Amino acid sequence: MQVIEADVIIVGAGGAGLRTAIAVAEADPKLSIALLSKVYPMRSHTCAAEGGAAGVIKSNDNLEYHFHDTVSGGDWLTDQDAVDLFVNEIPKELLRMEHWGCPWSRETSGNVAVRPFGGMKIMRTWFAADKTGFHMLHTLFQTSIKYPSVKRFDEYYTVDLLTDDGACYGCTAIEMRTGQMRQFRGKAIVICSGGAGKIFPFTTNGAVKTGDGMAMAYRAGVPLKDMEFVQYHPTGLPGSGILLTEACRGEGGYLVNKDGYRYLQDYGLGPETPTPVLKAMELGPRDQLSQAFWHEQKKGRTIPTKWGDVVHLDLRHLGEKKIDERLPLIRELSAKYVDSDPVTTLVPVRPVVHYMMGGIHTDIHAATPLKGLYAAGECACVSINGANRLGSNSLGELLVFGARAGRGAAEYVKKGVRAPGERLDALAADSEARVKAWFQRTQASDRVPALKKRLTTAMEDGCGIYRDEATIKAACDIIVDVRERFKNVALEDKSSVYNTDLYQTLEMDAMIEVAQAVAVSALQRRESRGAHQRLDHVKRDDEAFLKHSMAHYNPNGEPRIDYLDVVITKSKPAERVYGARAGGQSAA
Amino acid sequence: MNPRKPYVRPISKTSWFMTQGRYKVYMLHEISSLFVAIYTAILIIGLVRLGEGEAAWQGWLDAVTSPIGVIFHLIAFVFALIHTTSWFKAVPQAMRIQRGEEIVPGKLIVGAHYGVLAAVSLFVLILAGVA
Amino acid sequence: MARSAKAVPWFLFAAGGTVLSFILPVMIFTTGIAPALGLFTDALSYDTMSAFVGNWLVKLVLFGILTLACWHAAHRLRVCAHDFGIRADTAVAVILYGLATVGTATAALALVSI
Amino acid sequence: MSERTIELEVLRYRPEQDQEPFFQTYKVPCEEEWVVLDALNYVKEEMDRTLSYRWSCHMFVCGSCGMMIDGEPKLACKAFLKDYPTGKIRVEPLSNFPIERDLVVVLDDFVEKLESVKPYIIPKEERTVEQGEYLQTPAQLKAFKQYTLCINCLCCYAVCPQYGLDESFVGPAALALAHRYNMDSRDLGRAARDDVVAAAEGIWHCSFVGACSQVCPKDVDPAGAIQQAKFAHGIDYLTSFLPGGKR
Structure with a gap:
């Protein structure tokens, strides 16, 4: 087997991976970098992020506000030391993006x-119309071309990490x-492989988001943290699951039920105002908005369609000019996919799986417990997102922690690390044998697509917006069964x-592991917090569960879950306050 | 052993433009240059003849008004119109005009060009005593 | 790769294309179609034409149009040759730009001698 | 549910067993609202695991699924079945690129070209983070914004005859990207890009067929960008011969 050597290996070339590569190159141009991705960098799912990236820049804002919004938004499951440095570093990172050419939307002054x-x-979300992630990804990709030490390996599918004696030396x-x-x-x-939304059937996530990196680290012994927290975005298009950015509501869009009523006022987010008020109504946090939909559905106030129940997003009052300037992609997608031009028509939307708050356990330096292994972006859990990520914090996260991972990795390399060559050859041979086994098996009774359907359906049924013991347990059982059957599948293409x-088979392998970590973590968290809502444990229980769930891989069965204390520095857990009591400024 | 064997689909170097309608239209634009060239040569010859005296000039004039001459000019006229319309159509792309935050609409630019075309044509016709 | 000198013929092509787009249809009509239709009584007579072309301003304008037409056509025909599969680009360029030069010179001489 | 059966004629090529590509027809039960990509996914999941193609976002932004659909280069996620009333759809890999396998084409050449045009800010003045952002008015943003929208789907290369006839041509998307940076008020890199962009293989190879702009799913107008670049680089070239000009 050909051996390719590099000082720093980065798995995944989306926003986080590219930012990491640039950080390593800038930290020391002499370090060689191998940047691996199963797709060309510009195909990475960062491109689908629409709304923007939050960072304190305006004079009416301050870092404390961003800190508190993030901590309370995460229902106090965030590590506050991490959030502190995150809110501090993100404005600088966004400015760097500006210097690298990101076409941020501007004020008339040029700011x-x-x-x-x-x-x-406070209004603090930087944006590039409604294609912020797309522009950030392309800016990072194009900027990375400037650095000769970054060697890309496009369309390389990473299979296994090579670890020995508590340290990681490659893949x-x-x-x-x-x-x-x-x-x-x-x-x-450095693992920067993105999230795992594809373990659910209805998701905003692209085909690539199958949790490969999460599973890889998990199998290598790194715990997956807070996996039960899966974010439902309140506004996805029915059928396709295409994301309609939160900026639709930021710009002033309404969510209405079948009676044309802005139902969010019934869920502690009111009172309704004609123009948006921050932290109120449609500008509440995603978890609560998705949960409100669920309640409306139970009350029979949603609109049935062939693609399931929906509510309506009303943008008509924004006018064509504003929609074209600020939300052009939204207009195009709605018109094409659901035949609804938001300038003139209500757009049907429903909650859709969007983001994994949980991921590979790292410290604030993006380092995992395994020496030499780092993780950043959606695949990682630092954690700044806690039980519910605030919209526009993820693009910032991939920059801040991508850069930190890069700098950390560069420093680690300079300490002098020597890979145990022969040992790695043996591990690589094992990895190759694992793949070859799929080629050698003859036709089994189960096919990958059918197993995938079973898995994702089980996740939707058991780990949806609201969960309880019985539904999660059922999902867990199905996953165990799928995992068992998967052992016998054979490739149909040799x-x-x-x-x-x-x-797709390797991806399925990863999805099973990640799904199991999600379901078992959910089963054992007997409280309701942020995006994890239990019908059988409706209250938040800080006594027992102000803790991160840590799922440890078990090759022979369900993962072992233990818990890690949350870092609390200055914000004591309290009630999350939205609506009139939150005192948000008008965003008109 | 490398199992790759990328397949390159052949493209005809001499008849590729027959494969798509838009390529045919493009070639029509390009071929207009042939008629421009011949017409220009005829004019230059006319000027030479004009300098050579009345008989030479009359000979040129006879040739131009001969059936073949007229047929050529009719075809050249059609290609001139093809050139003009396609050229105007392309102007907003090649010459994007921005006023503040707005890009001047292409229709406006093209419209202005047709206005100038009309004025120039009228001027020449008046000059020649036709109109 | 290196910076190319193609900018020069391209500018002549583009300027020619623009001028021709305005003037060519009416010129072809005037010199090639209208006479056959008998629309002129006197306009194309030797005396009238000599006097008309004798004007230095007319000479200048005609020279401009004819030169640009030559170079416009030459450059576009070069592209055409490529599009028809002729790959001897240098030879094609030499011939076509050579013809354009001959046209330009002939027009200049003819205009001066009128 | 309204279903209809589509005849999907897919150009197959499996380098390990085929000498040349051939069409394979799949009869696919489809939902009325589907796009061609959904039909391909159906084939992949239910009918034929050996069919290979690229896709990811399913929302016109990742650029993976560019392919020839009834002879036109399109994003498979943006080609709606309702626009193909005959019920017969022919799907081929993007023209002008070598076929790696089935609908997957070899993109190395494009990626090299994209890298060659120095697609990053070459700043007018270096700025530190502490100095804050470059000021850029909405009008200055507008001047290049359209050319930032390219998703590298390569539909433009697939329809560009000049690229098809001679792959030394740098091509529409890469040249439009160079123009994007040249037009950015923060950038002063046009001269640095001159070598590639204003080479015979660069903008001067374009004969303004204009097909690229007709098929672009993001309305980037690479053809327009290239003509504008011809003017700008052309002026640079001519003025370089003036006294004091930089040659």
């Missing part, structure tokens, strides 16, 4: 413009165009060149 976002007390990856496995040997590894049957 960057900000827009209101859910759960934020195996398949060059997708030849089907040949390579051993990447390095001194530090070829080498760009064999997508193989990659």
Whole structure:
């Protein structure tokens, strides 16, 4: 097997991976960097982020506000030391993006413009129309070309980490165009592989988001933290699950039920006002908005469609000019996919799985407990998102912690690390054997697509917006069964060149592990907090569960869950306050 | 062993433009240059003849008004119109005009060009005593 | 790769294309179609034409139009040759730009001698 | 549920067993609202695991699923079945690129070209983070914004005959990207990009067929960008011969 050596190996070339690569290159241009991705960088799902990235820049704002919005938005499950440095560093990171050419939307003065976002007390979300993630990704990708030490390995599917004696030294990856496995040997590894929304059937996430990196670290012994917290975005298009950004509501859009009534006022988010008020009504946090939909549905006040029940997003009063300037993609997507031009028509929307708050356990330096292994972006859990991420914090997170991972990895490498060569060769051979086994099996009774359907349906039924013991347990049982059956599946395509049957099978392998971590963590968290709402334990229980769930991989069964204390510095857990009592400014 | 074997689909270097309607339209624009060239040559020859005296000039005039001459000019006229319309159509792309935050609409630019075309044509016709 | 000198013929092509787009239809009509239709009584007579072209301003304008037309056509025909599969670009360029030069010179000489 | 059956004719090519590509027809039961990508996904999941193609976002922004659909380069996620009333749809890999396998094409050439145009800010003045942002008015943003919208789906290369005939041409998307940076008020890199952009293989190779702009799913107008660049780089070239000009 060909061995490729680099000082720092980065798995995933989306926003976090590219930011990491640039940080390593800037920290020390002499360090060689291998940047691996199963897709070309610009295909990474960062491109689908729409609304913006929050960062304190305006004179009416301050870091404390952003800190408190984030901590209370996360229902106090955030680590406050992490949030502190996050809110401190994000404005600098966003400015760096500006210097690198990100086409931020502007005020007439030429300064960057900000827009209101859910759960934020002050307008602080930087944006590039409604394609912020797209522009950030392309800016990072194009900027990364400037650094000769960044060597990309596009369309390389990473299979396993190579670890020895508590440290990580590399990974195996398949060059997708030849089907040949390579051993990447390095001194530090950074996982930036994104989330795992595809473990659910109805999601805003693209096909690539199958939790590969999470599963890889998990199998290597790194715990997955707070996996039960899965964010439902309140406004996805029915059928396709396409995201309609929170900025629709930031710009002044209404959510109405079948009677045309702005129902959010019934759920502690009111009173209704014609123009948006921060932290109130449609600018409440995502978890509460999605939960309000669930209640409306139970009350029979949603609108039934062939794609399930919906409510309506009303943007008509914003006018064509504003919609074209601020929400052009939204207009295009709504018109094409649900035949509703938001300028003239109500747009049907429903909550849709959007983001994993949980992920690979890291400290505030983006380092995992495994020496030499780092993680950043959606695949990681630092944690700044706690039980519910605020909209527009994830793009900031991938910059801040991508950069920190890069700097941390560079420093670690400089300490002098020597990879145990022979040992790694053996591990790489094991990894190759694991893949080969799929080729060698003959036709089994179960097919990957059918198993995937079973898995994702179980997740939706058991780990949806509201959960209880029985539904989660049922999901857990199905996952155990799927995991068992998956052991016998065979590839139907045995070829080498760009064999997508193989990659979908490897993705399925990852999805099963991640789904199991989600479900078992959910089962054992017997309280309701943020995005984890239990019908059988409706109250938040700080006594027992002001703790991070840590799921530890168990090759022979369900993961072992233990708990880690939350870091609390200056904000004591309290009630989350939205609506009139939150005192948000008008965002008109 | 490398199992790759990328397949390159052949493209005809001499008849590729027959594969799509938009390519045919493009080639029509390009071919207008042939008529521009011939017409320009005819004019230059006319000027030479004019300098050579009345008989030479009359010979040129006879050739131009001969059936072949007229047929050529009719075809050239059609290609001139093809050139003009396609050129105008492309102007807003090649010459984007921005006023403040607004890009001047292409229709406006194209419309202005047709206005100038009308004025120039009228001027020439008056000059020649036709109109 | 290196910076190319193609800017020069391109500017002549583009300027020519623009001028021709305004003037070419009416010129072809005037010199090639109207005479056959008998629309002129005297306009194309030797004396009238000599006097008209004898004006230095007219000479200048005609020279401008004819030169740009030559170079516009030459450059576009070069592209055409490529599009028809002729790959001897240098030879094509030499011939076509050579013809354009001949046209330009002939027009200049003819205009001066009128 | 309204269903209809689509005949999907897909160009298959499996390099390990095929000498050349061939069409394979799948009869796919489809929902009325589906896009071509949904039909391909149905084939992949229910009918034929060996079919290979790229896709991810399903919302016109990742640029993975560019392919020839009834002869036109399109995003498969933006090609709605309702726009193909005959019920027969022919799907092929993007033209002008070598076929790696099935609908997957080799993109190395494009990626090299994109990298060659120096697609990053070459600043007028270096600025530290402490100095804050470059001021850029909405009008200055507007001057280049359209050219930032390219998703690298390569539909433009697939329809560009000049690229098809001669792959040394830098091509629409890469040149439009260079123009995007040249037009950015923060950038002063046009001269640095001159070598590639204003080479014979760069903007001067474009004969303004204009097909790229007709098929662009994001209305980037690469053809327009290239003509504007011809003017700007052309002026640079001519003025470089003036006294004091930089050659």
